[in-house]
Amino acid sequence: SAVISQKPSRDICQRGTSLTIQCQVDSQVTMMFWYRQQPGQSLTLIATANQGSEATYESGFVIDKFPISRPNLTFSTLTVSNMSPEDSSIYLCSVEVVESRVQYFGPGTRLTVT
Amino acid sequence: AQSVTQPDIHITVSEGASLELRCNYSYGATPYLFWYVQSPGQGLQLLLKYFSGDTLVQGIKGFEAEFKRSQSSFNLRKPSVHWSDAAEYFCAVGSSGGGADGLTFGKGTHLIIQP
Numbered sequence: 001s002a003v004i005s006q007k008p009s010r011d012i013c014q015r016g017t018s019l020t021i022q023c024q025v026d027s028q029v030t031m032m033f034w035y036r037q038q039p040g041q042s043l044t045l046i047a048t049a050n051q052g053s054e055a056t057y058e059s060g061f062v063i064d065k066f067p068i069s070r071p072n073l074t075f076s077t078l079t080v081s082n083m084s085p086e087d088s089s090i091y092l093c094s095v096e097v098v099e100s101r102v103q104y105f106g107p108g109t110r111l112t113v114t
Numbered sequence: 115a116q117s118v119t120q121p122d123i124h125i126t127v128s129e130g131a132s133l134e135l136r137c138n139y140s141y142g143a144t145p146y147l148f149w150y151v152q153s154p155g156q157g158l159q160l161l162l163k164y165f166s167g168d169t170l171v172q173g174i175k176g177f178e179a180e181f182k183r184s185q186s187s188f189n190l191r192k193p194s195v196h197w198s199d200a201a202e203y204f205c206a207v208g209s210s211g212g213g214a215d216g217l218t219f220g221k222g223t224h225l226i227i228q229p
Binding site: 092 | 146148150156157158160163165204206208215216217218219220221222
């Protein structure tokens with residue numbers, strides 16, 4: 001398995017500002033993923049972050065809005081840029097353990113944009 | 115494109131009764147299938163997974179699920195629920211192809227336990 005931590009756990013931000021969410025895993029992993037869970041909704045994949053290469057974004061998500069960094073095999077950040085109230089969601093980081101092909105999730109970052 | 119349908123948005127079950135949560139998937143090949151549980155204020159916890167082999171898989175907390183290819187289903191079951199099982203349950207499908215891919219989740223089923 002993998003133990004994942006995220007910072008911050010929650011934040012309240014003003015519209016037009018940006019927030020960077022950090023994701024730290026306790027072991028080296030190749031692939032990390034970022035998901036969004038809007039209020040009362042399911043999880044939607046934002047992007048896949050592979051160390052040493054550009055993140056791959058899903059349809060409907062763009063790099064200018066959600067820039068991602070992946071500087072090493074245990075860490076990634078997701079920035080939510082130029083925020084609007086529609087960005088209010090829980091943002092979750094996950095990693096895949098290659099041996100088991102199982103994705104493990106962090107506790108999430110609850111973002112409220114006012 | 116792959117998709118997951120969880121037809122029941124809410125389910126209410128009496129404590130001690132049996133439970134079945136439905137999940138149907140759409141995927142071109144044999145999928146990787148997962149059930150996760152999300153308790154209030156908590157992250158997602160993996161209950162069980164199916165990749166291949168025995169179609170009845172056992173998970174944690176007394177849960178099991180059965181893969182039925184002919185019905186494109188992966189229903190979750192528990193013979194006797196406990197009040198602590200109240201949570202949101204998500205079925206998810208992943209690619210069985212090479213390389214890691216993100217998961218596609220269903221909309222979730224909210225489980226309510228009546229005393």
